[in-house]
Amino acid sequence: MxxxxxxxxxxxxxxxxxHLVVKTGFTSLxxxxxxxxxxxxxxxxxxxxxxxxxxxxxxxxxxxxxxxELFDAIVIDENNYKLTFREIWMRYxxxxxxxxxxxxxxxxxxxxxxxxxxxxxxTNKAMAKIEDFLAYGQQSGWIVKGGLHLQKAxxxxxxxxxxxxFVAKRVKPGEETVENCFNMTWNGLHVAxx
Amino acid sequence: MxxxxxxxxxxxxxxxxxHLVVKTGFTSLxxxxxxxxxxxxxxxxxxxxxxxxxxxxxxxxxxxxxxxELFDAIVIDENNYKLTFREIWMRYxxxxxxxxxxxxxxxxxxxxxxxxxxxxxxTNKAMAKIEDFLAYGQQSGWIVKGGLHLQKAxxxxxxxxxxxxFVAKRVKPGEETVENCFNMTWNGLHVAxx
Amino acid sequence: MxxxxxxxxxxxxxxxxxHLVVKTGFTSLxxxxxxxxxxxxxxxxxxxxxxxxxxxxxxxxxxxxxxxELFDAIVIDENNYKLTFREIWMRYxxxxxxxxxxxxxxxxxxxxxxxxxxxxxxTNKAMAKIEDFLAYGQQSGWIVKGGLHLQKAxxxxxxxxxxxxFVAKRVKPGEETVENCFNMTWNGLHVAxx
Amino acid sequence: MxxxxxxxxxxxxxxxxxHLVVKTGFTSLxxxxxxxxxxxxxxxxxxxxxxxxxxxxxxxxxxxxxxxELFDAIVIDENNYKLTFREIWMRYxxxxxxxxxxxxxxxxxxxxxxxxxxxxxxTNKAMAKIEDFLAYGQQSGWIVKGGLHLQKAxxxxxxxxxxxxFVAKRVKPGEETVENCFNMTWNGLHVAxx
DNA sequence: GATGAATGAGCATTCATTCAT
DNA sequence: TATGAATGAATGCTCATTCAT
Numbered sequence: 001m002x003x004x005x006x007x008x009x010x011x012x013x014x015x016x017x018x019h020l021v022v023k024t025g026f027t028s029l030x031x032x033x034x035x036x037x038x039x040x041x042x043x044x045x046x047x048x049x050x051x052x053x054x055x056x057x058x059x060x061x062x063x064x065x066x067x068x069e070l071f072d073a074i075v076i077d078e079n080n081y082k083l084t085f086r087e088i089w090m091r092y093x094x095x096x097x098x099x100x101x102x103x104x105x106x107x108x109x110x111x112x113x114x115x116x117x118x119x120x121x122x123t124n125k126a127m128a129k130i131e132d133f134l135a136y137g138q139q140s141g142w143i144v145k146g147g148l149h150l151q152k153a154x155x156x157x158x159x160x161x162x163x164x165x166f167v168a169k170r171v172k173p174g175e176e177t178v179e180n181c182f183n184m185t186w187n188g189l190h191v192a193x194x
Numbered sequence: 195m196x197x198x199x200x201x202x203x204x205x206x207x208x209x210x211x212x213h214l215v216v217k218t219g220f221t222s223l224x225x226x227x228x229x230x231x232x233x234x235x236x237x238x239x240x241x242x243x244x245x246x247x248x249x250x251x252x253x254x255x256x257x258x259x260x261x262x263e264l265f266d267a268i269v270i271d272e273n274n275y276k277l278t279f280r281e282i283w284m285r286y287x288x289x290x291x292x293x294x295x296x297x298x299x300x301x302x303x304x305x306x307x308x309x310x311x312x313x314x315x316x317t318n319k320a321m322a323k324i325e326d327f328l329a330y331g332q333q334s335g336w337i338v339k340g341g342l343h344l345q346k347a348x349x350x351x352x353x354x355x356x357x358x359x360f361v362a363k364r365v366k367p368g369e370e371t372v373e374n375c376f377n378m379t380w381n382g383l384h385v386a387x388x
Numbered sequence: 389m390x391x392x393x394x395x396x397x398x399x400x401x402x403x404x405x406x407h408l409v410v411k412t413g414f415t416s417l418x419x420x421x422x423x424x425x426x427x428x429x430x431x432x433x434x435x436x437x438x439x440x441x442x443x444x445x446x447x448x449x450x451x452x453x454x455x456x457e458l459f460d461a462i463v464i465d466e467n468n469y470k471l472t473f474r475e476i477w478m479r480y481x482x483x484x485x486x487x488x489x490x491x492x493x494x495x496x497x498x499x500x501x502x503x504x505x506x507x508x509x510x511t512n513k514a515m516a517k518i519e520d521f522l523a524y525g526q527q528s529g530w531i532v533k534g535g536l537h538l539q540k541a542x543x544x545x546x547x548x549x550x551x552x553x554f555v556a557k558r559v560k561p562g563e564e565t566v567e568n569c570f571n572m573t574w575n576g577l578h579v580a581x582x
Numbered sequence: 583m584x585x586x587x588x589x590x591x592x593x594x595x596x597x598x599x600x601h602l603v604v605k606t607g608f609t610s611l612x613x614x615x616x617x618x619x620x621x622x623x624x625x626x627x628x629x630x631x632x633x634x635x636x637x638x639x640x641x642x643x644x645x646x647x648x649x650x651e652l653f654d655a656i657v658i659d660e661n662n663y664k665l666t667f668r669e670i671w672m673r674y675x676x677x678x679x680x681x682x683x684x685x686x687x688x689x690x691x692x693x694x695x696x697x698x699x700x701x702x703x704x705t706n707k708a709m710a711k712i713e714d715f716l717a718y719g720q721q722s723g724w725i726v727k728g729g730l731h732l733q734k735a736x737x738x739x740x741x742x743x744x745x746x747x748f749v750a751k752r753v754k755p756g757e758e759t760v761e762n763c764f765n766m767t768w769n770g771l772h773v774a775x776x
Numbered sequence: 777g778a779t780g781a782a783t784g785a786g787c788a789t790t791c792a793t794t795c796a797t
Numbered sequence: 798t799a800t801g802a803a804t805g806a807a808t809g810c811t812c813a814t815t816c817a818t
Contacts, residue, residue, distance in 0.1 A: 002431070002780035003817055027221035031809060041783045046810065111362055146374045149359055154378050157355025161347040168305055180340040184348050188382030200798090225792060226801095235800045237584070237794085246792070394777090415609035419813060420780095429779045431815085440813070499750055501605075534762045537747055542766050545743025549735040556693055568728045572736050576770030584801035585796055613788060623804045628789070 005048075012038040013048060014062065017055055022101045026056060026114055053114060060115050063102045064123035070095055071129055081142040082186065088130065089155070089182055096163040097172070107160055143189045151189060158185055206232040207242060208256065211249055216295045220250060220308060247308060254309050257296045258317035264289055265323055275336045276380065282324065283349070283376055290357040291366070301354055337383045345383060352379055400426040401436060402450065405443055410489045414444060414502060441502060448503050451490045452511035458483055459517055469530045470574065476518060477543070477570055484551040485560070495548055531577045539577060546573055587629075594620040595630060596644065599637055604683045608638060608696055635696060642697050645684045646705035652677055653711055663724040664768065670712065671737070671764055678745040679754070689742060725771045733771060740767055 016037035021029045031052055035045045049055040070091050077084050096103040109115050134151055137143040143151065162181050166173055173181075210231035215223045225246055229239040243249040264285050271278050290297040303309050328345055331337040337345065356375050360367055367375075404425035409417045419440055423433040437443040458479050465472050484491040497503050522539055525531040531539065550569050554561055561569075598619035603611045613634055617627045631637040652673050659666050678685040691697050716733055719725040725733065744763050748755055755763075 002429075002778085003782075005781070025219040025221055027219055030807090042809090043784065043811080044782050047781065050810095052809070111358065144374065144378065146371065150356065150371070150374060150378075153355040153359045154352050154375075157351040157353070158348050158382075159351070161351025161354075162344065164305060165343055165347045177340065177344070180338065180344060181348075184338065184344075184382040187386075188352075188378040192381075192386065224790090229801095235584075236792090237801065238799050240793070241798065244793095413607040413609055415607055418811090423780095430813090431780065432778050434814070435777065438814095499746060532762065532766065534759065537751075538744065538759065538762060538766075541743040541747045542740050542763075545739035545741070546736050546770075547739070548743075549739025550732065552693065553731055553735045565728065565732070568726065568732060569736075572726065572732075572770040575774075576740075576766040580769075580774070584799085585803075587802070612786090624788090625790080625805060626803050629802065632789095634788070 009038065009040055009044070010048060012040070013045065013055070014059060017059055018063075018101050018105055021056065021059075022104045022108070025108070026052075026112065029056075031055075056109065057115055057119055059105065060109055061119050061123065063106055064126065066102070067092075067095065067106070068123075068126040074129075076129075076133055078136065078140075081137055081140070082190070084133065085137070085142075085186065086182065088133070089159075089185060090178075092155075093159055093163070093178065093181070096159060097166065100163055100167045103160060103163060141191055144191055154188060155185065158188075203232065203234055203238070204242060206234070207239065207249070208253060211253055212257075212295050212299055215250065215253075216298045216302070219302070220246075220306070223250075225249075250303065251309055251313055253299065254303055255313055255317065257300055258320065260296070261286075261289065261300075262317075262320040268323075270323075270327055272330065272334075275331055275334070276384070278327065279331070279336075279380065280376065282327070283353075283379060284372075286349075287353055287357070287372065287375070290353060291360065294357055294361045297354060297357060335385055338385055348382060349379065352382075397426065397428055397432070398436060400428070401433065401443070402447060405447055406451075406489050406493055409444065409447075410492045410496070413496070414440075414500070417444075419443075444497065445503055445507055447493065448497055449507055449511065451494055452514065454490070455480075455483065455494075456511075456514040462517075464517075464521055466524065466528075469525060469528070470578070472521065473525070473530075473574065474570065476521070477547075477573060478566075480543075481547055481551070481566065481569070484547060485554065488551055488555045491548060491551060525577075529579055532579055542576060543573065546576075591620065591622055591626070592630060594622070595627065595637070596641060599641055600645075600683050600687055603638065603641075604686045604690070607690070608634075608694065611638075613637075638691065639697055639701055641687065642691055643701055643705065645688055646708065648684070649674075649677065649688075650705075650708040656711075658711075658715055660718065660722075663719055663722070664772070666715065667719070667724075667768065668764065670715070671741075671767060672760075674737075675741055675745070675760065675763070678741060679748065682745055682749045685742060685745060723773055726773055736770060737767065740770075 013034065016034045017029070020033055020037065029052065031045055032042050034055070035042045038045070045055075049058060071088060074084070074087055074091070110120070131148060131152075134143065134148055138145050138148070138151075158181070162173075207228065210228045211223070214227055214231065223246065225239055226236050228249070229236045232239070239249075243252065265282060268278065268281055268285070304314070325342060325346075328337065328342055332339050332342070332345075352375070356367075401422065404422045405417070408421055408425065417440065419433055420430050422443070423430045426433070433443075437446060459476060462472065462475055462479070498508070519536060519540075522531065522536055526533050526536070526539075546569070550561075595616065598616045599611070602615055602619065611634065613627055614624050616637070617624045620627070627637075631640060653670060656666065656669055656673070692702070713730060713734075716725065716730055720727050720730070720733075740763070744755075
């Protein structure tokens with residue numbers, strides 16, 4: 001029997017590729033560098049991924065899956081909209097703070113034209129739970145009406161920008177700061193009933 | 195007297211470089227392609243900019259200047275905070291909608307490590323007017339307290355993400371939609387006094 | 389006792405290698421592809437042949453042996469020179485028509501510098517029977533004088549070119565056509581006694 | 583004004599490429615080596631030919647043109663068929679002896695699948711003069727009937743094989759030997775009228 | 777013996793930059 | 798200034814060969 005394909009290698013490749021691609025973009029991502037950082041030979045990299053495009057597509061799929069899993073454990077409590085919303089927001093915020101590279105990667109490649117349409121679509125579909133929750137919030141008067149994509153963009157856009165600024169400053173925001181950010185988002189979205 | 199560097203050529207170079215770099219990123223930006231699209235020879239490009247990095251840095255500085263000029267005409271009316279804030283928001287929103295490439299360019303290169311620190315600093319400084327206006331808003335109780343950079347990130351992040359989604363969908367948002375977006379931002383930032 | 393190298397595998401390797409090398413030449417011959425087409429693993433191929441060069445050398449030797457065997461059954465009848473000559477010509481012509489890959493392979497590698505001198509020499513030696521027959525033909529006035537290698541080249545060159553043109557056109561020549569070709573060869577070589 | 587594309591460079595590239603490709607085949611032809619032997623940088627080679635395939639195709643076209651030109655000066659004398667035939671044969675034979683690489687190159691690439699169909703067709707067409715001459719010979723009873731391609735293959739095949747054997751032996755054949763070869767060809771083709 | 781994962785040198789091609797005109 | 802041919806280092810990917818299983 002020959003050696004068996006190594007799970008650890010796969011993981012090392014992902015780590016290396018993510019780290020490197022986020023630093024400099026797709027074109028400057030060097031397969032040789034990925035291999036070196038993953039501790040394998042260049043040729044070995046091509047056993048696992050037949051091309052640079054494939055590598056990046058797979059990375060995208062994996063990271064999106066991870067993001068989806070984030071919300072798996074959340075129990076939607078319709079009687080306590082804000083609490084559930086808060087839980088979602090916090091999980092995503094923390095995920096981005098702990099994995100800024102993954103956040104940047106998805107942001108960078110989502111509109112890049114490099115990720116295959118099929119992958120974009122299927123990963124979007126996996127986010128249905130969140131989408132449904134927002135739609136329910138609109139119908140039941142918790143959050144403002146309007147195209148759902150406006151709300152999603154608002155959520156994403158603000159969180160990503162905050163995380164980017166924390167990461168650039170190499171700062172870990174305190175609880176109060178995070179609360180502040182959450183409040184801006186919630187106040188922006190929710191409908192005040194006087 | 196030697197001929198002076200040609201203003202038209204400069205402009206053509208900027209247009210070409212911006213258009214191309216936003217499509218594919220710094221590394222895939224090809225100097226030969228910039229030259230071709232600008233209607234000049236490769237060698238000529240190097241008379242104007244001694245390197246790819248220089249070209250991109252200059253582009254960054256120019257675009258940031260344009261953004262600063264956006265706000266020059268605005269009269270800060272401290273008695274009507276929301277109106278002034280609205281004017282600022284609208285101008286920036288419209289600028290981004292009309293110049294998505296410039297917005298994307300700045301976003302892409304701001305944290306890229308390619309723009310020289312000095313340029314980043316000096317362009318930040320030029321935004322003092324806006325910064326002061328936000329600081330004043332905090333002090334006078336119009337908008338929430340907390341690090342100013344949180345508010346700036348919130349503003350940027352949301353607007354950019356909205357514009358990106360409109361541009362990706364090739365949609366020009368109607369007045370109502372824009373109003374909707376403005377309201378999310380304002381509600382997120384301002385302090386409600388019951 | 390250890391298992392013996394498998395005759396079937398050897399045969400499968402030869403078939404695969406011949407087929408592939410003739411299509412694309414030595415350098416594009418891929419060991420992995422040979423292995424795949426032969427139904428074995430790449431590593432296994434190296435149990436049978438320690439290198440690509442060895443594989444090709446062995447192939448050359450085998451094919452030449454086959455060509456020699458072609459003439460084993462022929463009885464040289466000195467009283468009927470033309471008839472014997474015809475038999476030789478026909479056998480070789482038919483062999484080439486039925487095994488164009490083998491013909492092309494030998495042609496391709498004979499002057500390639502890849503086949504070891506020793507092999508070239510020993511396979512040439514095995515052709516002594518034919519060579520002797522031609523020499524006898526010269527001495528006894530059946531065929532034209534001059535360096536024997538001229539006659540051999542004439543024989544080879546014409547037959548190979550005919551076969552190549554038939555194979556390229558995917559045509560099986562009829563009896564009359566073959567007769568035509570034989571006559572050109574015979575008329576070219578034999579001495580007319582008026 | 584920039585430097586002007588250099589005719590000498592083109593010639594040097596052709597020489598180098600021809601010499602190298604004939605030695606080892608298309609796949610082992612190394613662009614870097616062609617450049618080195620032509621005395622230019624690798625990148626420069628790509629200014630003249632955008633790919634290895636293009637280089638080889640152009641080479642094929644050029645060499646075929648040269649072969650066609652060979653026969654331009656020949657005056658077809660229908661009253662002296664053999665003399666004209668002899669002239670054609672001699673010119674081609676000498677060309678091959680003086681340019682064995684060109685001969686081998688054309689032989690190697692004609693059926694290789696690398697040369698574009700259009701080139702193959704147009705170069706074939708250019709040989710019409712010779713073809714017509716052979717056809718006339720058949721009609722007027724000078725040479726044997728049968729598919730013209732049989733005669734052409736016979737001519738080519740024999741000449742090429744002779745030249746290959748002379749070149750391999752590094753021998754320049756004397757007049758008598760050449761006469762010998764010519765006679766084999768002529769006797770093979772022509773119809774004896776007793 | 778048999779397997780196929782792993783290796784890394786090797787090669788076609790690209791592109792920022794230089795320089796002769 | 799302006800041009801575009803020339804340069805050569807850099808990079809994605811291949812494939813003969815090795816080696817752990």
